[in-house]
Amino acid sequence: xxxxxxxxxxxxxxxxxxxxxxxxxxxxxxxxxxxxxxxxxxxxxxxxxxxxxxxxxxxxxxxxxxxxxxxxxxxxxxxxxxxxxxxxxxxxxxxxxxxxxxxxxxxxxxxxxxxxxxxxxxxxxxxxxxxxxxxxxxxxxxxxxxxxxxxxxxxxxxxxxxxxxxxxxxxxxxxx
Amino acid sequence: xxxxxxxxxxxxxxxxxxxxxxxxxxxxxxxxxxxxxxxxxxxxxxxxxxxxxxxxxxxxxxxxxxxxxxxxxxxxxxxxxxxxxxxxxxxxxxxxxxxxxxxxxxxxxxxxxxxxxxxxxxxxxxxxxxxxxxxxxxxxxxxxxxxxxxxxxxxxxxxxxxxxxxxxxxxxxxxxxxxxxxxxxxxxxxxxxxxxxxxxxxxxxxxxxxxxxxxxxxxxxxxxxxxxxxxxxxxxxxxxxxxxxxxxxxxxxxxxxxxxxxxxxxxxxxxxxxxxxxxxxxxxxxxxxxxxxxxxxxxxxxxxxxxxxxxxxxxxxxxxxxxxxxxxxxxxxxxxxxxxxxxxxxxxxxxxxxxxxxxxxxxxxxxxxxxxxxxxxxxxxxxxxxxxxxxxxxxxxxxxxxxxxxxxxxxxxxxxxxxxxxxxxxxxxxxxxxxxxxxxxxxxxxxxxxxxxxxxxxxxxxxxxxxxxxxxxxxxxxxxxxxxxxxxxxxxxxxxxxxxxxxxxxxxxxxxxxxxxxxxxxxxxxxxxxxxxxxxxxxxxxxxxxxxxxxxxxxxxxxxxxxxxxxxxxxxxxxxxxxxxxxxxxxxxxxxxxxxxxxxxxxxxxxxxxxxxxxxxxxxxxxxxxxxxxxxxxxxxxxxxxxxxxxxxxxx
Numbered sequence: 001x002x003x004x005x006x007x008x009x010x011x012x013x014x015x016x017x018x019x020x021x022x023x024x025x026x027x028x029x030x031x032x033x034x035x036x037x038x039x040x041x042x043x044x045x046x047x048x049x050x051x052x053x054x055x056x057x058x059x060x061x062x063x064x065x066x067x068x069x070x071x072x073x074x075x076x077x078x079x080x081x082x083x084x085x086x087x088x089x090x091x092x093x094x095x096x097x098x099x100x101x102x103x104x105x106x107x108x109x110x111x112x113x114x115x116x117x118x119x120x121x122x123x124x125x126x127x128x129x130x131x132x133x134x135x136x137x138x139x140x141x142x143x144x145x146x147x148x149x150x151x152x153x154x155x156x157x158x159x160x161x162x163x164x165x166x167x168x169x170x171x172x173x174x175x176x
Numbered sequence: 177x178x179x180x181x182x183x184x185x186x187x188x189x190x191x192x193x194x195x196x197x198x199x200x201x202x203x204x205x206x207x208x209x210x211x212x213x214x215x216x217x218x219x220x221x222x223x224x225x226x227x228x229x230x231x232x233x234x235x236x237x238x239x240x241x242x243x244x245x246x247x248x249x250x251x252x253x254x255x256x257x258x259x260x261x262x263x264x265x266x267x268x269x270x271x272x273x274x275x276x277x278x279x280x281x282x283x284x285x286x287x288x289x290x291x292x293x294x295x296x297x298x299x300x301x302x303x304x305x306x307x308x309x310x311x312x313x314x315x316x317x318x319x320x321x322x323x324x325x326x327x328x329x330x331x332x333x334x335x336x337x338x339x340x341x342x343x344x345x346x347x348x349x350x351x352x353x354x355x356x357x358x359x360x361x362x363x364x365x366x367x368x369x370x371x372x373x374x375x376x377x378x379x380x381x382x383x384x385x386x387x388x389x390x391x392x393x394x395x396x397x398x399x400x401x402x403x404x405x406x407x408x409x410x411x412x413x414x415x416x417x418x419x420x421x422x423x424x425x426x427x428x429x430x431x432x433x434x435x436x437x438x439x440x441x442x443x444x445x446x447x448x449x450x451x452x453x454x455x456x457x458x459x460x461x462x463x464x465x466x467x468x469x470x471x472x473x474x475x476x477x478x479x480x481x482x483x484x485x486x487x488x489x490x491x492x493x494x495x496x497x498x499x500x501x502x503x504x505x506x507x508x509x510x511x512x513x514x515x516x517x518x519x520x521x522x523x524x525x526x527x528x529x530x531x532x533x534x535x536x537x538x539x540x541x542x543x544x545x546x547x548x549x550x551x552x553x554x555x556x557x558x559x560x561x562x563x564x565x566x567x568x569x570x571x572x573x574x575x576x577x578x579x580x581x582x583x584x585x586x587x588x589x590x591x592x593x594x595x596x597x598x599x600x601x602x603x604x605x606x607x608x609x610x611x612x613x614x615x616x617x618x619x620x621x622x623x624x625x626x627x628x629x630x631x632x633x634x635x636x637x638x639x640x641x642x643x644x645x646x647x648x649x650x651x652x653x654x655x656x657x658x659x660x661x662x663x664x665x666x667x668x669x670x671x672x673x674x675x676x677x678x679x680x681x682x683x684x685x686x687x688x689x690x691x692x693x694x695x696x697x698x699x700x701x702x703x704x705x706x707x708x709x710x711x712x713x714x715x716x717x718x719x720x721x722x723x724x725x726x727x728x729x730x731x732x733x734x735x736x737x738x739x740x741x742x743x744x745x746x747x748x749x750x751x752x753x754x755x756x757x758x759x760x761x762x763x764x765x766x767x768x769x770x771x772x773x774x775x776x777x778x779x780x781x782x783x784x785x786x787x788x789x790x791x792x793x794x795x796x797x798x799x800x801x802x803x804x805x806x807x808x809x810x811x812x813x814x815x816x817x818x819x820x821x822x823x824x825x826x827x828x
Contacts, residue, residue: 097706098695102726102751110826111729153801157727159753160692 061146062113065121072140073129074163080124084174092165092172099159100169106176111154113147116176124170131166134158212665215656218245223686226618226679228631229288229302230652232256233673236283238304238315243618243629243679244654246668254313254322255283255306259769263322266771267745267780268700269469271478275327276463280309287338287402287676290317291380295342295407295623299685301385302678303338303347310334312349312378314385319471319690326387327464329484330357330374330394336403336508340380342411342623346445347387349376350416354397354423357486358460367425371397374486375416377445386468391452391485393496395441396549397423399432402507402573407623408514410532412446415517417501417508421548432504433523437556439498439548440508440519442535447495448487456492457485472699474778490550497539498548500556501528507573507614511582511597512623516561520571520584527571527584529600531561562600566593572613573676575620577627577657583620585612585632592632592655594662606662608653610636617657618679626681630655630662633674640667650674691755693776700778702747707731712823719744719821725759725773726751727800729825730793733808737821740785740814746771749778759806760796770796785812 070076096106096115103111118127130137130144134156137144148155161169218224224242227249232239236256240249257264257273264273264281273279283306291301301323302315310328315321328334328349336350354371356362362370373395378387398418406413421438424431451457462484469476489496503521505528510517517530535554537543543558570588577583581603584593590611594604614633618626632655637648649669656663695705704710707724710731714720719742724731730748738744750759752775761771763783771779785791795806813819 097708099751099753102707102724102729102731155727155800157752157754157757 061143061150063121064143066126066143067121067123069141069143070123070125071129071137071144073133073136075125075128075132078124078128078167080119080174085171086175088168088171089175090172092168092170093175095161095165096169096172099161099165103154103157112151112156115173118173127170127173128163128166130156131159131161131169132163212656212663216244216246216654216666218242218247224682226626226629227682227685228616228618228677228679229290230633230670230674230677231285231288231304232671233286233650233675234284235672236285236306237672238285238288238302239671239674240320241668241670242682243631244666246652246654246666248671250320251671252315252320252322254304254315255280255285255311255325257281257769260772262769262771262779262781265769265781267782268475268778271476272322272325272467272469274465274467274478275309275311276329276465276480277309282308283311284308285313285672285675286335288678289338289340289347289621290678290680291344291385292340292342292622293344295411297619297622297624297680297684298344299680299688300344301380303340305334305337305349307334307337307352310337310349310351312338312347312387314347314380314387316385317685318688321469323385323469323471324387325465325467326378326389327466328374328376328378328389329462329464330355330372330392330460330486331376336375336400336416339403339405339414339621341405341414341445342407344380344382346377346390347380348403348405348414349378350400350403351375352399352401354399357394358462364425367397368423369397371423373398373400373418375400375441375443377449387466389464389481389484391448391457391487393443393448393487393489395489395496396421396551398438399428400441401505404508404510404621406510406514406532407512410510410514410517412444413532414443414445415499415508415510416441416443417505417519419504419506437500437502438504439553440501440505440517440530441551442497442499442517444495448492451492451495452485452487457487459483460486471693472697474693474698474700474703493550494539496551497535498551498553499530499535499559500545500553501530502526507571509574509576509582509621512576512578512625514623516597518574518582518584520573522570522572522587524571525566525569527564527566527574527595529561529563530559534559534561564593564595564600564602566595566602566605568593568605573615575615575617575630576625577617577620578625579627581627581657583615583617583630583657583662585615587611587613587635592630592662594657604661606655606664608632608634609640609651609667610634610638612653614674614676616677616679618681626679628656628658630657631677631679633670633677635673637669641669691775692753693774695749695751695753695776698749698776698778700747700749702745702780703749703778704747705749707751707825710823710825712737712821714821717742721746721748721823723748724751725749725761725795725806727757727759728795728802728806730761730795730806730808731825732823734811734824735808735822736811736813737817737819738785738810738812739817739819740788740812742785744783744785744810745780746783747778747780748773750775752776757799758797759799761793762796763793763810764791772797785810788812788814 226243228241253263310331314324331351333352335352354373357372379390399420403416420432501519503524505519506522507520538558543555568586637651654666750773
């Protein structure tokens with residue numbers, strides 16, 4: 001009986017706040033879309049998992065070898081020539097310098113991991129997808145999710161490289 | 177028993193909470209309200225049907241709203257400094273506010289108008305006038321930023337502006353106050369006969385939109401209140417309402433309301449254009465600012481123009497006529513066909529509708545009733561198409577739907593009146609809350625209106641919203657006009673005082689809206705395109721910091737060797753290339769504003785450190801989970817210090 005009364009009271013309260021709440025929302029958000037805020041504050045939740053990721057016996061996600069994982073994104077299949085295409089690599093180095101060095105140093109961990117030796121641990125498709133669609137990867141690729149945690153919740157920025165530029169960057173990685 | 181009581185209580189709560197929302201909207205019942213709610217409800221994640229650009233009035237800016245939801249999307253800084261983004265504070269945008277009076281960091285923005293091609297909205301630019309220090313601005317509908325501002329010389333109270341011709345050949349700016357032209361030290365009571373009213377035709381480049389004053393017509397010293405272009409058959413003409421044809425210079429409230437009729441000035445601009453193209457007109461020495469923002473350098477430059485071409489009406493007979501119009505007409509509106517020119521005599525109950533065809537006939541057959549300063553006055557009866565006996569008081573402005581109806585606002589009797597073009601009969605009238613000024617129908621002043629909604633822009637808000645002290649935002653009201661009768665369906669507050677607005681179907685511009693500035697197209701002289709170009713240089717006490725930003729750090733973020741008395745320029749480039757990832761920059765004690773820098777953009781803030789110490793700066797826009805980590809320090813040493821400049825990120 002008492003339970004039911006509470007139920008009703010709660011219902012009426014909810015109704016009350018729903019009417020009031022709607023109005024509030026309209027008036028309080030002239031500049032920022034709430035959607036944007038939501039997206040941005042999602043990441044800290046992931047940070048709290050850091051503890052878990054640091055278990056001593058576990059190999060860090062960045063060091064794990066996952067050559068079969070092609071990731072999620074526009075690149076489904078990519079076969080590399082045995083020979084490095086130097087011309088492409090040179091172009092890739094230029095693109096890398098402009099678009100990537102703010103967060104990635106070639107041979108040393110910075111904001112994100114160093115690309116040196118990346119193809120010993122990742123498939124070419126995975127690397128390309130991470131460059132071309134980092135948002136999709138963080139959402140759907142479990143390894144990318146773990147990497148986000150390992151790297152302090154700092155999300156990989158989508159620098160909107162063309163497929164061709166991303167491919168050149170990948171070729172440059174082979175020279176490191 | 178207890179259960180029943182609670183249930184009743186909750187029912188009462190329901191009634192109370194939702195009932196309050198209806199406030200005092202008169203005469204609506206519950207069922208009607210819920211269908212109205214559906215009409216304005218845009219579900220989360222869905223888009224509005226129209227973009228509405230509402231003038232910000234004395235805020236000096238332009239606000240962007242969605243219709244029918246009434247949600248505000250953006251405030252576009254135009255004539256006023258805007259600390260939110262640094263507009264008018266950053267080194268790049270200060271020149272936008274330059275005038276012949278020096279920097280004027282504010283204005284009174286009135287009448288936005290969207291560019292047209294063949295009389296139909298084309299969604300390339302919005303133009304808007306600064307009323308106080310006469311200026312016209314052009315805003316890009318790709319970047320939604322102000323790209324150009326041109327000052328209008330010989331003008332004062334730039335009110336009958338900024339209306340465009342049907343192929344955006346010209347944006348037209350008329351003066352409200354007549355003044356001595358050129359300005360001179362005269363007794364004010366020598367106004368009559370000596371003061372002039374300048375009507376400026378500013379050409380708009382078809383490709384770039386760049387503005388240039390083609391010619392100014394120096395009209396008799398009346399007040400030129402509002403204007404609109406001819407369209408369709410009347411394309412090539414422009415119509416301006418006048419008041420104070422009495423040429424009073426004091427207590428206009430009484431002295432400018434003596435004549436039974438003032439005029440609508442009909443200007444054959446094509447004829448005048450041909451005249452000046454053939455070398456007509458007189459070049460006059462002038463001094464006015466022309467400010468242009470370059471999207472590739474992210475920088476504005478201000479140029480002082482030194483000459484303007486003026487046209488004396490007496491030198492080109494047959495180009496200008498006066499249409500007598502009762503009772504100090506305010507709004508001057510032309511119907512979508514271009515046949516009818518409507519004068520809203522603000523001290524009258526009736527609307528005067530002139531016929532363009534009859535006007536041409538009266539000109540041809542010289543049906544004149546004398547002249548004013550040599551300009552023929554056409555016979556009133558000869559040009560009259562009809563008058564709308566509305567029964568309202570204080571008509572101000574008229575817009576049109578695509579069904580042959582017109583809608584006129586009445587300020588004094590607080591209502592919108594719908595009437596039929598051609599029969600002049602009143603079809604419907606609905607109250608506004610309260611004292612409506614302009615109204616707007618998307619495309620309502622073009623050949624092709626999108627007649628779904630009327631937005632009424634009210635001057636008085638009073639009891640429509642929760643009170644917020646003596647100052648209230650103005651209230652806009654949305655009417656559904658798809659039926660025979662108008663229906664008031666929504667109220668929403670607006671920012672500043674929107675005098676007028678212009679709206680366009682969202683799908684005409686939505687997909688052209690720019691998302692980022694490309695880094696590889698950034699030609700800012702102080703931009704750095706990779707973080708290894710970051711540096712700090714000194715030239716005397718002038719220090720330039722070349723800085724980059726990306727989620728979530730600045731490069732560099734530790735700077736030493738700055739001294740008290742230095743003038744520090746932070747040139748900051750946002751290296752993001754993703755949509756909706758701006759970064760902010762705020763420096764403690766900076767005597768200006770923050771910078772909000774869009775992806776790929778470079779902006780510059782100056783800072784003059786006054787105190788020795790170590791001072792932080794940070795990113796103001798919540799950019800990622802590590803936004804709170806996006807910060808840096810600057811060490812400020814005494815003026816006498818010999819510490820060298822150093823700059824680092826993570827000690828490198």
